[in-house]
Amino acid sequence: MLKYIIVRLLHTIPVLIGVTFLTFLLLSFAPSDPVTMKYLNMGVSGDAEVMEAEREELGLNDPLLVRYGRWVANALRGDFGESVSYNHPVAEEMARRLPRTIKLAVCALAITVVFSIPLGILSAVYKNKLADYIIRFLSFVGVSMPSFWLGMLLIYFFAIKLNLLPSISGNNVIGLILPSITLSVWMTATYIRRLRANILEEINKDYVTGLLSKGIPQWKVNLKHVLPNALLSIITMFGMSIGGVLGGATIVETVFSYQGVGKMAADAVTARDYNLIQGYVVWMALIFVGVNLAVDILYRVLDPRLRLGGE
Amino acid sequence: MKKKWLSLLLVGVMALSVALSGCGGSGGSGGNGGGASDETGAAPAGGGEDAAAAEDSHLDFGIYWFGDDLDPGNGWNGWTLTRAAVGETLVTVDENLNFVGQIADEWSVDDDQVTWRFHIRDGVTFQNGNVCDAEAVVGSIQRSLEVNERGQTNLKLASVEADGDWVVFTTEEPYGAFLANLTEPLFVIVDTSVDTSDYGNHPICTGAYMVTDFEPEVSFDAVAYDGYWGGTPGFESITCYNIPDDNSRASALQSGELDMMQRVAATDLSLFEGNDDYEVQMATGTRVQFLFMNTQAAPFDDENIRHAFNAAMNYDAIAGAIGGGLTGVGSPFPPSASFFGSLNRDTYDPDACAEYLAAAGYTETDDEGYVVNAAGERLVCHILMSESTPLAEMVQHWAKECGIDVEITLAENVSDTRNAGDFELVFANWQTLSTGDPQWFLDQVFKTGATDNYSGYSNAELDALIEQLTTTFDADERMNIAGQASQIIIDEAFGCFLVDVTNINVCHSNVENMSTFPIDYYFLTPQTTFAQ
Numbered sequence: 001m002l003k004y005i006i007v008r009l010l011h012t013i014p015v016l017i018g019v020t021f022l023t024f025l026l027l028s029f030a031p032s033d034p035v036t037m038k039y040l041n042m043g044v045s046g047d048a049e050v051m052e053a054e055r056e057e058l059g060l061n062d063p064l065l066v067r068y069g070r071w072v073a074n075a076l077r078g079d080f081g082e083s084v085s086y087n088h089p090v091a092e093e094m095a096r097r098l099p100r101t102i103k104l105a106v107c108a109l110a111i112t113v114v115f116s117i118p119l120g121i122l123s124a125v126y127k128n129k130l131a132d133y134i135i136r137f138l139s140f141v142g143v144s145m146p147s148f149w150l151g152m153l154l155i156y157f158f159a160i161k162l163n164l165l166p167s168i169s170g171n172n173v174i175g176l177i178l179p180s181i182t183l184s185v186w187m188t189a190t191y192i193r194r195l196r197a198n199i200l201e202e203i204n205k206d207y208v209t210g211l212l213s214k215g216i217p218q219w220k221v222n223l224k225h226v227l228p229n230a231l232l233s234i235i236t237m238f239g240m241s242i243g244g245v246l247g248g249a250t251i252v253e254t255v256f257s258y259q260g261v262g263k264m265a266a267d268a269v270t271a272r273d274y275n276l277i278q279g280y281v282v283w284m285a286l287i288f289v290g291v292n293l294a295v296d297i298l299y300r301v302l303d304p305r306l307r308l309g310g311e
Numbered sequence: 312m313k314k315k316w317l318s319l320l321l322v323g324v325m326a327l328s329v330a331l332s333g334c335g336g337s338g339g340s341g342g343n344g345g346g347a348s349d350e351t352g353a354a355p356a357g358g359g360e361d362a363a364a365a366e367d368s369h370l371d372f373g374i375y376w377f378g379d380d381l382d383p384g385n386g387w388n389g390w391t392l393t394r395a396a397v398g399e400t401l402v403t404v405d406e407n408l409n410f411v412g413q414i415a416d417e418w419s420v421d422d423d424q425v426t427w428r429f430h431i432r433d434g435v436t437f438q439n440g441n442v443c444d445a446e447a448v449v450g451s452i453q454r455s456l457e458v459n460e461r462g463q464t465n466l467k468l469a470s471v472e473a474d475g476d477w478v479v480f481t482t483e484e485p486y487g488a489f490l491a492n493l494t495e496p497l498f499v500i501v502d503t504s505v506d507t508s509d510y511g512n513h514p515i516c517t518g519a520y521m522v523t524d525f526e527p528e529v530s531f532d533a534v535a536y537d538g539y540w541g542g543t544p545g546f547e548s549i550t551c552y553n554i555p556d557d558n559s560r561a562s563a564l565q566s567g568e569l570d571m572m573q574r575v576a577a578t579d580l581s582l583f584e585g586n587d588d589y590e591v592q593m594a595t596g597t598r599v600q601f602l603f604m605n606t607q608a609a610p611f612d613d614e615n616i617r618h619a620f621n622a623a624m625n626y627d628a629i630a631g632a633i634g635g636g637l638t639g640v641g642s643p644f645p646p647s648a649s650f651f652g653s654l655n656r657d658t659y660d661p662d663a664c665a666e667y668l669a670a671a672g673y674t675e676t677d678d679e680g681y682v683v684n685a686a687g688e689r690l691v692c693h694i695l696m697s698e699s700t701p702l703a704e705m706v707q708h709w710a711k712e713c714g715i716d717v718e719i720t721l722a723e724n725v726s727d728t729r730n731a732g733d734f735e736l737v738f739a740n741w742q743t744l745s746t747g748d749p750q751w752f753l754d755q756v757f758k759t760g761a762t763d764n765y766s767g768y769s770n771a772e773l774d775a776l777i778e779q780l781t782t783t784f785d786a787d788e789r790m791n792i793a794g795q796a797s798q799i800i801i802d803e804a805f806g807c808f809l810v811d812v813t814n815i816n817v818c819h820s821n822v823e824n825m826s827t828f829p830i831d832y833y834f835l836t837p838q839t840t841f842a843q
C-alpha cells in the first residue's frame with residue numbers, strides 16, 4: 001500500500017507541470033493583460049508610460065517560456081508571486097480565503113450526507129409508495145433548481161420576510177447556513193437519486209435473496225450488506241463533490257457576498273491576474289489528485305476484490 | 312420491519328437537523344452582521360443585547376467595491392476611505408462639484424502659475440492624537456507620490472514643502488487641473504510620523520471615523536474619532552460592508568442588515584421608490600456612456616454620417632428604456648457639469664438625420680427600410696464591445712428607425728482593437744468629469760495625438776482650448792473653456808454621447824442626512840445620523 005501511495009504521489013508532479021503550463025499557455029492567448037484590465041475595471045484610462053512601466057515591472061513583456069520558467073522557479077521556493085488585483089502575495093490571498101471555502105464546503109457536505117443517505121434509503125425501501133414519490137419529486141426539484149435562484153429564494157424568505165438569517169454571510173457560523181443549504185441542495189438531490197438506484201439494484205441481487213432465504217431479517221440484510229455495497233460507488237461521487245466544493249462555488253459566493261476562492265478565481269480570470277490564477281490551478285490540481293488518491297485507498301479498504309487483487 | 316426503518320431514519324434526520332441548527336445559532340452571537348436585524352435596520356440580531364444597546368448609534372452600510380486593503384497609497388484604495396468618512400484630503404468636492412476645504416481652509420495659486428499654497432486648518436489632528444500640521448501634510452503627500460505611480464501623473468509636482476501653517480506645492484509646469492487632482496483620494500492625508508506598515512489594516516487619517524478592525528474583502532469596523540475637527544460624528548460606530556453584487560446589496564438593505572447602501576441597480580429601484588420605509592436619492596454622476604467614432608476610416612470619416620448617426624439617437628428614450636435614473640446627454644459631459652445647460656447638444660431629429668444621410672449619398676431605402684446609396688449598398692455600422700448590453704441594443708433599434716443598419720460585434724479583446732484604431736464604433740463607460748474637473752477627459756481623448764484619442768480626432772481650435780485649460784486656474788473660467796470645447800466636439804460629432812450614469816443611494820427612513828454626490832467615491836459624511 002505504501003508503495004502504491006508513493007507512486008501515486010509521484011504522478012502528481014507531471015500533472016502539476018501539465019496543468020500549470022497549459023494554464024500559462026491559455027492565459028497568453030487571452031486578450032488584454034492585468035495592467036489594462038486594472039484600469040479598465042476602474043473606468044479610467046491609465047497613462048501609457050505608467051502602464052508600460054507596470055508591465056515591465058511585472059515581467060509581462062518577457063517571452064512565455066521565460067515567464068513560465070521564472071514562475072516555476074519561484075513556486076518551487078514557495079513563492080507564487082504577487083496578485084495584481086489584491087497587491088498581496090498569492091499564497092497569502094489563498095491562505096486568507098481557503099479557510100472560508102473549507103468551512104462552507106464542510107457544512108455543505110455535512111448537510112448533503114445527513115440528508116441524502118437517510119432519504120435515499122427511505123426512498124428505496126418505500127419504492128413506489130407515498131414517501132418515495134415525495135422524496136423523488138423533491139429530489140427532482142432540487143436537481144433542476146439553479147443555485148442562484150435557490151439562493152435568492154432563501155434570502156427572500158429567511159432574510160427579508162422572516163428576518164431569521166442574514167443575507168450577507170459575513171464570516172460567522174450563522175452566516176454559513178443559507179449558503180451551505182444552497183450549495184448542498186443540488187448535491188443532496190443527486191445523491192438521493194443515485195443511492196436509491198444503487199440500493200434497488202443491490203436488493204435484487206441473488207446474494208440478498210440467499211440471505212433472506214436463510215431467515216436473516218430484511219433490516220439486517222439491508223444494513224449489513226445492501227447499504228455498504230450501494231454506498232461504494234457513492235464514494236467516488238463524494239470525492240468529486242469534495243473537489244468541486246473546495247474549488248469554491250462562484251455563484252453561491254456571489255449571491256451571499258461570501259469571500260471564498262471560487263469568486264476569487266472568477267475575478268482573477270476577469271482581471272487577468274495571472275499569478276492568482278496559477279495559484280488557484282495548483283490548489284485545484286492538488287485537491288483532485290489528493291481526493292482521487294484518498295478515494296482509491298478507501299476503495300481498497302472497503303472492497304475486498306481490489307484488496308485481494310493486489311496492486 | 313419497514314416501520315422500524317422509517318422511525319429510525321426520521322429520528323436520525325431530525326436529531327442531526329436540530330444539532331446543525333443549534334450549532335449555527337450558538338455561533339452567531341456577538342458577530343457584526345451575524346444575523347438579520349429588526350425592522351429599524353439598526354443592528355444585526357446576531358449582536359444580541361449589546362447590539363440592542365448600540366442600536367441608535369451604530370450604522371451598517373454597504374458599498375460595491377473594496378480595494379485590497381485600506382492604505383490610501385495603494386491602488387484606488389483611498390476611495391473606500393472617503394466613502395466611509397475615514398479619510399480626508401486637503402480639498403474635497405461637494406454635491407455641486409464645488410471645491411470645499413477639508414484639511415486646508417484656504418488656498419491660492421501664485422502669479423507664476425506653478426506655486427500653490429494651502430493653509431492647514433487649525434485643530435486638525437490625526438486619529439492617534441498627533442497634530443496634522445503642514446509638515447505632516449508634506450510627509451503624507453510625499454508618501455503618496457512614492458508609493459503610487461499615479462501620484463506624479465496627477466500632480467506633475469516639482470516640489471512640496473512646509474512654510475509655517477502653509478503647504479507650498481510647485482508644479483513642473485502650469486497645471487490648471489492641479490487643485491481638482493489633489494482631491495483624488497490617493498492624496499488622503501495620513502500620519503507618516505508613525506509606523507505606516509500596517510496602514511493596509513489600520514490607516515491613521517483625520518476623518519470622522521477611525522478604523523478598528525478590517526477583514527479584507529468583507530467589511531471593516533470603525534468608531535467615531537472624538538478629536539475630529541468637524542465636531543461629533545453622527546454615529547458611535549460604523550461597519551462598512553463590501554457587497555459587490557447589486558442584488559445582494561439590495562437584499563441586505565431590505566432584510567435590515569444594512570441601514571444604508573450605495574448604488575442601486577436599475578432593476579432594483581422599484582423595490583425602494585415610493586416606499587415610505589426608504590429614502591432614495593439620485594445625483595447625476597460623472598460618468599458618460601458613449602461611442603468612440605473612428606474618424607479615420609469609413610463610414611465615420613464622413614462628418615455627415617457622424618451627424619446622421621447622432622441625430623438618429625433618441626437619447627431620452629434610450630435612457631428611459633434602460634431606467635435606473637439614466638439621463639440622455641448628447642454631450643461629452645454629464646448634466647452635473649455647470650455648462651451643460653448652455654450647450655447646443657445633440658438631440659433626436661429624424662428629419663435632420665435624413666438630410667445628413669442624403670448629403671452623404673444615402674437617398675433611397677431598400678425593402679427592409681434601410682438607407683442605401685447609389686450603388687444600392689446599405690449604411691452598415693459596427694459597434695465593437697466586450698458584451699452585449701441593453702444600451703447597445705437600444706442604439707441598434709434607434710439607428711434602424713432612421714434606416715441605419717447597426718451590427719454589434721462582440722470581442723473579448725476590445726482594448727487592443729480599439730487602441731489599434733481598427734474599429735468603427737466602440738463602446739466606453741468613462742469618468743468624463745473625473746474629480747469634478749473636465750481637463751483629464753479632454754486632454755486624454757480629444758487632443759490631437761493624445762493617448763486615448765483612438766478615433767484620430769484633430770481640431771486646432773479644440774487643441775488650443777484644451778491647452779488653455781492648462782494655464783487657467785479659475786474654476787468658473789475652466790468650466791467656461793470646457794463648455795466651448797464641448798460645443799466643438801458636438802458640432803464636429805467627435806463621438807456619440809448617449810447617457811450619463813446616475814448615482815443612486817438608498818437608506819432606511821430612520822437615517823438622516825445621507826448624501827449622494829456626483830462623484831461616487833464620496834458617500835457617508837460626518838453629518839449622517841439616525842433620526843431622533
